[in-house]
Amino acid sequence: MTLKKLKLSYKSILYKSKRLAVLALVLVFCTGLMVSGVLDENEDVPVHDGEVLVDSLAVSEDTSVKGDFDSMRAELDLSRNKLLASLDQTINNSSNENEKDNAAKEKQRIMGYMEKELAIESNIKSKNLPASFVLITEKSISITVDKQELDTNTVAKICDIAMRETGKKADSIIIQSKY
Numbered sequence: 789m790t791l792k793k794l795k796l797s798y799k800s801i802l803y804k805s806k807r808l809a810v811l812a813l814v815l816v817f818c819t820g821l822m823v824s825g826v827l828d829e830n831e832d833v834p835v836h837d838g839e840v841l842v843d844s845l846a847v848s849e850d851t852s853v854k855g856d857f858d859s860m861r862a863e864l865d866l867s868r869n870k871l872l873a874s875l876d877q878t879i880n881n882s883s884n885e886n887e888k889d890n891a892a893k894e895k896q897r898i899m900g901y902m903e904k905e906l907a908i909e910s911n912i913k914s915k916n917l918p919a920s921f922v923l924i925t926e927k928s929i930s931i932t933v934d935k936q937e938l939d940t941n942t943v944a945k946i947c948d949i950a951m952r953e954t955g956k957k958a959d960s961i962i963i964q965s966k967y
Contacts, residue, residue, distance in 0.1 A: 857921045868898055904953050911949045929954060929961045936967045
């Protein structure tokens with residue numbers, strides 16, 4: 789009987805130490821943010837002399853749009869990776885089996901969306917169609933295309949790719965121009 793109590797207390801100490809370590813890291817991170825914020829407030833912002841820092845004529849429209857799609861993809865991946873890390877933490881630390889199962893299913897669903905989005909974007913690119921940004925949700929697929937005027941042929945090709953990759957019907961696919 790004392791052995792069981794020892795095991796339970798050992799586990800509780802282990803879990804408490806993990807929680808304390810995470811709490812300590814969060815506290816150190818927040819303190820660092822506060823200190824850096826105070827330091828930034830004390831620095832004077834230099835007065836702009838009016839000199840142009842970027843030659844706007846040298847920047848092509850194509851790269852700025854592609855950069856927009858890349859930054860949109862990076863932001864979406866970052867927020868999803870944070871969510872996936874939270875789900876991993878729930879899976880690893882929860883004592884409730886139902887909660888673990890729900891977190892694992894949600895993680896699989898999100899990872900499936902991410903894979904399908906990238907597959908659709910690469911298939912669109914491989915067919916020499918305009919650059920695109922794909923976002924899949926539970927109810928719809930939103931595809932933003934880098935083309936001012938979308939003709940029916942382009943829309944049909946993109947819709948076909950999305951339907952093949954996801955198995956969803958055409959009425960749940962939204963194709964829109966970035967402009």
